[in-house]
Amino acid sequence: MSYIKAGQDANGNDVKLHYTDQGQGNPIVLIHGWPASYEMWEYQLAELPKHGNRVVAYTRRGFGNSTKTWEGNDYDTFADDLKAVLDTLDLQNVTLVGFSMGGGEVARYMSRHGGARVSKVVFVSAVTPFLLQTDDNPDGAPKENFDKMVEGINKDRFDFLATFGKQFFGVGMVSHPVSQPTLDWMQAMCQIASPRATEQCVYAFAATDFRRDLAALKVPTLVIHGSDDATVPAKVSGERMTQFVPHAQYVEYAGAPHGLFITEKDRLNRDLAAFTAGTTVEGTTDRY
Template identity: 85%
Template sequence: MSYITAGKDANGHDVKLHYTDQGQGNPVVLIHGWPASYEMWEYQLAELPKHGNRVIAYTRRGFGQSSKTWEGHDYDTLADDLKAVLDELDLQDVTLVGFSMGGGEIARYMSRHGGARVGRVAFVSAVTPFLLQTDDNPDGAPKKVFDEMVEGIRKDRFDFLATFGKKFYGVGVISHPVSQATLDWMQALCQIASPRATEQDVYAFAATDFRQDLQGIKVPTLVIHGTSDDTVPHKVSGQRMTQYVPHAQYIEYDGAPHGLFVTEKDRLNKDLLNFIGVQAAAGTASSASAF
């Protein structure tokens, strides 16, 4: 297995991020959602490298086969971990693709590290711009929603993940957009995360305000969100993104749930390839402002 070292933890141990690196060509970095690992990108990893792209996917600290740190489950640290990936692999003119929680890493990286090495960004079912309900964000979700998630994780993490997985993919009494086998696969990916990271990252993606981070993004931007996303509703996330990134291209997938990287995999792959291909033709000129 391949690992990138992203600094040290509080006890002086190396923090190792598990990753895969496939294909050659335009560099694309895939950032997974909570509480899975980079393996959730199975259908993108199988397709994007076929079209002249070098595709890197990594697992954030605390999840999958990456280091299970006690601390560091905040977006400043996670953005620094993303920087370690780009720096160690010496990637240039990168397309960053962040799903759900992974969209937050992109937003914070672009502000905290000035968008270095990045030419394009794509937010897929992302938690940006801000999920928590506050006085100046009245349409967000009340804090009790996230407190109840953490309570569920602490009470019975495995049962919580099973219930969450069904909502994630829009599975209901008469709706079965994915198979039981796919639910079992996702459950397995999520179970190997550390309990500490699973609960701490809820607070990270819930309470982090990315509105200021987003306003500094100048590179080409793609936003994709499903209209039937009950996990991160599009009206408080995807639809609001152009308020903060006016030049962003916003695409709604009618009827798609949160986990559209599986349920709408062919359409998502096509839209990502179109975005990468059209913008890549402009070469480094499109990313000059990112350095």
Template identity: 60%
Template sequence: MSYIHAGQSANGQPVNLYYQDWGPGNAHSTVVLIHGWPLSHEMFEYQMTELPKHDIRCVAYDRRGFGKSSKPWEGYDYDTLADDLKALLDGLDLQDVTLVGFSMGGGEIARYMSRHRGARVRSVVFIGAVTPVMLKSDSHADGIERGVFDEMIEGIKKDRADFLHGFGRNFFGVNFISHPVSDSALQYYQMLAMLASPKATIECVRSFSETDFRQDLTTISVPALVIHGDADQIVPFEISGQRTHQAIPNAQIVVYEGAPHGLFFTHKEKLTNDLAAFIQANATASGQSYGIVGRSSQ
């Protein structure tokens, strides 16, 4: 098993990040995949399998507290998580990478780009990302009420497995009319979520809901692509994807019509093709951005 050392916890124990590194050894491009809450790097199974066929090296890791990575008691703020990402890029000596962040992972990209000045990064992709800011406040009147996140935390504390079961259905847009994923897939992703530390699961709700990335996004100068589903019930497009696109200079955007939050599975072929096209277009020294703008259906 492969790990990168990312420092120590408050009690002196090592914090190690588990990662997978797949693809041709002479790949022309490298992508680093940052998973969403409350899953692990395995959520990118399809992308990790298909992108190497496009001559793209894929590195995906488990956030601290999730999957096979260390599960310290603390360190779930975005400054620390961005430092963990830097430890991975430095430890593997990755250069000119494309960072792809899904949901909570988009926050890691935004904070990394401002905190570490975009070191080693060629381009970025935000998929269903929590940026710019989720929580309603005096300066963000269109955000989500704090009580929604408080209820999430209470549900996790009361019965984490049952909470994740219901959350997963909303995550993938499952209802009486639509069932875009199988029951087996729902069970699999719930299993991945249950492997996380309960403490990390709770602390990250506070982090992704309360952190304001508006200033971070303005520091991004590399080519950027925003992908979001317009039927996302977890991270609504109007307060997230749309505004992330507006906040990043010269960012490109594509909206998947009818796609739920979990579009990495429900729209996996299209997402993988869009990622491959964007990464390849920016693999040249000129850094030409990929002109994918507008709406698309599967």
């Protein structure tokens, strides 16, 4: 296994991030969602290097095979960890791709570290701009929704993950966009996350306001979201992004659930390859 050192924890122990580095060419860095690991990008890691790209994917602290820290499950720390990845591998002109919770890393990195080494960014099913319902964010989700998630995690994390996985991929009584083996694979991936990080990150991605971070985005920006995303609904996330990043291109995948990196993998791969190469990404470009 390959690891990148990302500083030390409160007890002076090294924090190591598990990563993979595939192909040569335009660098793309893939940032996974909650509570998975970089392995969720299996189909992107298999395809994007075929199109002249160097593709790096890493697992944030607390998840997968990266170091499980007690503290540091916050976006400032995650952005600093991303900086360690880019600096250690000396990547330049990077296309950052953040899925779901990973979109928060992209936004916070661009503001906290001035977008160093980054030339383009992509938000896929992302939690940006701000999920929590507040007085100045009335369209967000009530805090009670996230409290219930934490309650479910603490009561029976494995049962919670099984139910969450079905919603994640849009599985219902008559809808089966992914197979049972895929659901099992995803659940196994999520089970090895730290219970502490799994719980704390619910509040991290729910309560972190990225609206000011998004104002720092000056590079080409692509926003991709599924119209049927029941986990992070497009109306509170993807559809609102151009309000805070006016130059962003918004592409909505009709009928797609949250986990579109699997259900729409061919289209997503084409769009990521095209955007990285500087060619046209087909789809909705202006919803306002």
